[in-house]
Structure formats: C-alpha cells, structure tokens
Amino acid sequence: QSALTQPASVSGSPGQSITISCTGTSSDVGAYNYVSWYQQHPGKAPKLMIYDVSNRPSGVSNRFSGSKSGNTATLTISGLQTEDEADYYCSSYTSSSTLVAFGGGTKLTVL
Amino acid sequence: EAQLVQSGAEVKKPGESLKISCKGSGYTFTNYWIAWVRQMPGKGLEWMGIIYPGDSDTRYSPSFQGQFTISADKSTSTAYLQWSSLKASDTAFYYCARRQQLALSAFDTWGQGTMVTVSS
Numbered sequence: 001q002s003a004l005t006q007p008a009s010v011s012g013s014p015g016q017s018i019t020i021s022c023t024g025t026s027s028d029v030g031a032y033n034y035v036s037w038y039q040q041h042p043g044k045a046p047k048l049m050i051y052d053v054s055n056r057p058s059g060v061s062n063r064f065s066g067s068k069s070g071n072t073a074t075l076t077i078s079g080l081q082t083e084d085e086a087d088y089y090c091s092s093y094t095s096s097s098t099l100v101a102f103g104g105g106t107k108l109t110v111l
Numbered sequence: 112e113a114q115l116v117q118s119g120a121e122v123k124k125p126g127e128s129l130k131i132s133c134k135g136s137g138y139t140f141t142n143y144w145i146a147w148v149r150q151m152p153g154k155g156l157e158w159m160g161i162i163y164p165g166d167s168d169t170r171y172s173p174s175f176q177g178q179f180t181i182s183a184d185k186s187t188s189t190a191y192l193q194w195s196s197l198k199a200s201d202t203a204f205y206y207c208a209r210r211q212q213l214a215l216s217a218f219d220t221w222g223q224g225t226m227v228t229v230s231s
Contacts, residue, residue: 051216093215105156
C-alpha cells in the first residue's frame with residue numbers, strides 16, 4: 001500500500017480539464033511544500049511535471065498546474081490533449097525515515 | 112544538460128549477485144543526491160534509497176532495508192545498486208534519478224531504466 005493515496009484512474013475528453021488528487025498526512029503532504037508530480041508514458045522513464053507544489057520545470061506546458069490544501073495536493077491539467085494520456089504519480093518529502101513517499105499512480109485516459 | 116545513463120538489461124538466476132550502474136554527466140555529480148526507484152511489472156513507483164556522492168551519505172527506505180546496497184564512485188560519476196543474492200521478486204525496472212538541490216521530493220533527471228529479470 002502506497003504512502004500517498006491517488007485515484008486509480010481519471011478520464012476526460014480533449015480540451016477539458018481534469019484534476020488528480022494526492023492525499024497524505026500531516027507528516028508529509030500537510031507538513032511540507034515539497035510535493036512533486038511525475039508523468040510516465042508506457043515504457044518510458046518518469047518525467048517531472050510539477051515540484052514544490054506548484055512550480056513547473058522549464059519546458060513543461062503551462063496547462064499543468066499544482067496546488068495543495070491541508071493534507072491533499074492536486075494536479076490540474078487544462079486543455080487536455082491526447083498526448084497527456086499517461087500515468088501520473090505524486091511524491092512528497094516526509095518526516096519519517098522513508099524521506100520520500102510516492103503515490104500509487106493515476107492512469108489518465110483521454111477519451 | 113544533465114543526463115543519467117544506466118547499464119543494460121540483466122537476466123539472472125535466484126541467488127546470483129548483481130550490480131547495476133547509473134552514470135551522470137553534464138553536471139557536478141558530487142553536488143546532487145541520486146535516488147533509486149523500483150517499478151515492478153505493471154505497478155507503481157517505489158522509492159528505495161538515496162545517496163549523496165559527495166560524501167557517500169546513504170539513506171534506505173525501511174521497506175527495503177538490507178535487501179541491497181547503494182554506492183557511488185566520485186571518480187567515475189557513477190552510482191550503483193547491488194544485490195548479493197537475488198530473488199524472483201526482485202524482477203522489476205530500476206530507475207536512478209537526480210534530486211533537485213532544494214526541492215526535497217523533486218527528481219528532475221531520470222535514467223532510462225534497467226530491467227532486471229530474475230528467473231530460474
């Protein structure tokens with residue numbers, strides 16, 4: 001069982017917006033602004049999309065945004081495109097000896 | 112541009128030893144933590160441990176403690192993940208990833224992954 005909880009799947013149509021939640025605890029998501037999101041296409045390495053809750057690395061589309069409220073972080077993808085279809089993972093720094101926790105992943109389907 | 116290049120796929124038998132590598136380039140290798148992440152077939156990402164090549168400070172996830180060893184060689188800018196006795200349950204993709212200096216959960220550069228298959 002993953003330390004952070006994500007929905008197993010979400011779906012949307014091209015042009016729509018979707019959100020993916022990532023629920024942790026007061027020891028990880030709720031305690032630090034060190035939440036990141038990764039996109040992984042089949043057979044590929046993960047790619048950093050959001051870091052420190054809401055920052056985008058250079059080169060990542062501004063259609064991707066992040067936020068946090070309490071123990072839950074959220075990834076929003078606006079203007080869905082077919083190439084956004086992938087698995088998405090959240091991660092957070094944690095005060096436990098684990099140091100880093102990952103979510104179980106969410107499969108995004110663009111219908 | 113920072114890059115991590117991992118060693119190739121491996122097929123091993125249970126009980127055999129293995130050491131896979133992750134070579135960094137395009138940045139100062141000793142200044143960034145390198146993590147290892149496991150992804151079992153069809154499953155999610157699991158953080159295994161992390162090493163700071165500058166002084167070899169190493170942390171392991173309690174979920175994996177004792178099952179493998181993480182090391183680094185500053186002279187060759189290479190991090191390693193090794194097992195002394197593989198099990199079938201070690202079959203997975205293994206990724207190395209560079210952690211950003213200030214963003215403590217942000218891994219901004221990933222290796223291409225190494226597939227390890229353990230089967231009799």
